[in-house]
Amino acid sequence: MKYTVEIEINLPRTKVIALFDNPDNLQKWMPNLVSFTHLSGEPGQVGAQSKFVLQQGSKTCELIETITARNLPEQFDGTYETDGMWNEVQNVFVDIDNTKTRWIAHTEFKSDKFMMKLIMLIMPRAFRKESLRFMESFKNFAEQEH
Secondary structure (H helix, E strand, O other): OEEEEEEEEOOOHHHHHHHHOOHHHHHHHOOOEEEEEEEEOOOOOOOOEEEEEEEEOOEEEEEEEEEEEEEOOOEEEEEEEEOOEEEEEEEEEEEOOOOOEEEEEEEEEEEOOHHHHHHHHHOHHHHHHHHHHHHHHHHHHHHHHO
């Protein structure tokens, strides 16, 4: 399943990237983040891996992030893997007019589990909505920071 979502942030791209690229800010805009742990590679660089632990209802979910592209301030891409699920996000940051930034996220989900494939088939909007929720949370954090 593939989709694209985007949001406009009322800050210059340089400020957006400074906030986005700082792992110390993750818990400020990811309300369900339990922990973030660097695992291997040079932090923040292509090939680096980190573990995200997210709270989802009464359960926790562990995701392994692998950075696949880093061409900031324009682009930052990664894959996110958990048991039976693979997700790739290509983040593009467009400088609108030195006061606003458009964040575009091209996302792809794959799963080898029947139930997850079924959910992706019958509820694709839920995935888009969740992606947009994370982006809106970042936007709110970033605009309040500055």
